[in-house]
Amino acid sequence: MILDVVSAVLMLVGAVSCVLGAIGLVRLPDLPSRLQAATKPQTLGLLLILAGTALRLEMESAVTLVLVALFQVITAPVISQLLGRTAYRGGSVHPEHLVVDELAGRMPEEMDR
Template sequence: MKDIVTSVLLLTGAAASLLGALGLVRFPDVPSRLQAATKPQTLGLLLILLGTAVQVEFESAATLLLVILFQVITAPVLSQIVGRSAYRSGTLRRDTLVVDELADPMARDDDPPGPTPRGGGGGPS
């Protein structure tokens, strides 16, 4: 029974990773590539690690569970950073976005700060 569960988890994880890799190569723009790079790849890795954890002793399985936790925490953060970098650098086509929630915050970040008043000087008011 343990071998069957392991086989199903490993094969399903490999299929999810393969589909994510194909999407990464085939999709035309940054947001869809980020989708393909994070969700199926993370799911595939989680299933592969769970399939491996079923077969090994408890100490090694606990280590694999820590790897799973680390992957679940870091993948969305990395995706966010790459997406925002693509947005700022202009490689992301903004006309294809349905909702552009970063337009106002980025415009405020890009505005140069106004002149700062210096203390003590008697300049014109």
């Protein structure tokens, strides 16, 4: 009984995190903010859902969910970094929206906007 409640709470909190990330993806004004909303809450939500699901499965099946979680944690930040840098190079990121522009001095001159 307690395991069912803990599993349900983890899955519900994970689902809420995913929904909040999706709302942020639609509502936030600029690309870096949207990348943040697409990466962090979605990853946290998926991890919570996988944890809630793993509590209900046998150990052999739960190991597969651990591999899925590990793959998500490794790939989501890398993809977000690549998309953000590509958008910056392409001119989609407006400098007036940035508090600190760490890439300004590191970009090749032919890439300057």
